[in-house]
Amino acid sequence: MVFIIYGNVQFVPGRYDDWQAAYDKLGEYVYKNEQDTRTYYFGVPIEYKEKISETPHMLAFEVYGKREDLYETHFHSPAMKNFLPAIPPTMTTGLDLTHYTDVSGFLDKSGKLDECGIIYDTRILCHSATSRDYILRKLEEVSKHAEEQEKGTFTFWVLKSLDHDDQVRIFERYENFEAMQTHQGSACMVDFWMDTKDEIKSMEGRTYVPNFKGWLHR
Numbered sequence: 001m002v003f004i005i006y007g008n009v010q011f012v013p014g015r016y017d018d019w020q021a022a023y024d025k026l027g028e029y030v031y032k033n034e035q036d037t038r039t040y041y042f043g044v045p046i047e048y049k050e051k052i053s054e055t056p057h058m059l060a061f062e063v064y065g066k067r068e069d070l071y072e073t074h075f076h077s078p079a080m081k082n083f084l085p086a087i088p089p090t091m092t093t094g095l096d097l098t099h100y101t102d103v104s105g106f107l108d109k110s111g112k113l114d115e116c117g118i119i120y121d122t123r124i125l126c127h128s129a130t131s132r133d134y135i136l137r138k139l140e141e142v143s144k145h146a147e148e149q150e151k152g153t154f155t156f157w158v159l160k161s162l163d164h165d166d167q168v169r170i171f172e173r174y175e176n177f178e179a180m181q182t183h184q185g186s187a188c189m190v191d192f193w194m195d196t197k198d199e200i201k202s203m204e205g206r207t208y209v210p211n212f213k214g215w216l217h218r
Helices: 016-033 067-074 078-086 129-149 177-184 187-199
Strands: 003-010 037-045 057-064 097-106 118-126 153-161 167-174 200-215
Touching: 003 067, 016 037, 016 078, 016 200, 037 067, 057 067, 057 200, 097 129, 118 129, 118 177, 129 153, 129 167, 129 187, 153 177, 167 177, 187 200
Parallel strands: none
Antiparallel strands: 003 057, 003 097, 037 057, 037 200, 097 153, 118 167, 118 200, 153 167
């Protein structure tokens, strides 16, 4: 199991490029010096695919070996000490991080770092911790099906929140929009929703595209 964070990044309108310029320096340092920053990956809402510079929002997905790799090594690096003071004027909020660990599924099915056309972020709020345990068991079956039967599903990684015992998140990457629709409409996925609906309090999802920064894994 690894330590995973999602960053909910909100930009002052028109300031994405300024934020990204500061990140580029940080990313170069991290890739060279922090081997336990395993994933540094980003997506912008699909409606900004052709105008990334105008996006007001970005999803950051980061994987570390353990919590200390983020909060002790990464946050105290020389590059981060330059990055953190540079970004507040570009953002409408402070750092907004949520913490997870992996339960089932896969980050890179081919192992070849194939770039996707679509990122999908699924968030599930369960009625209880017991409900979450049941949902996670059922998602293991979905993960297995996606890995064995869905060529266009590049990533289907099931995560449980470390902040709340009733939350599940799925990090999904697809070859294209059609591959995502194939997965969502599969009998395995529909059976999952029908079987677990009484355990789910709410569910939401959002579609993103890569911004071609960072790395999926090393």
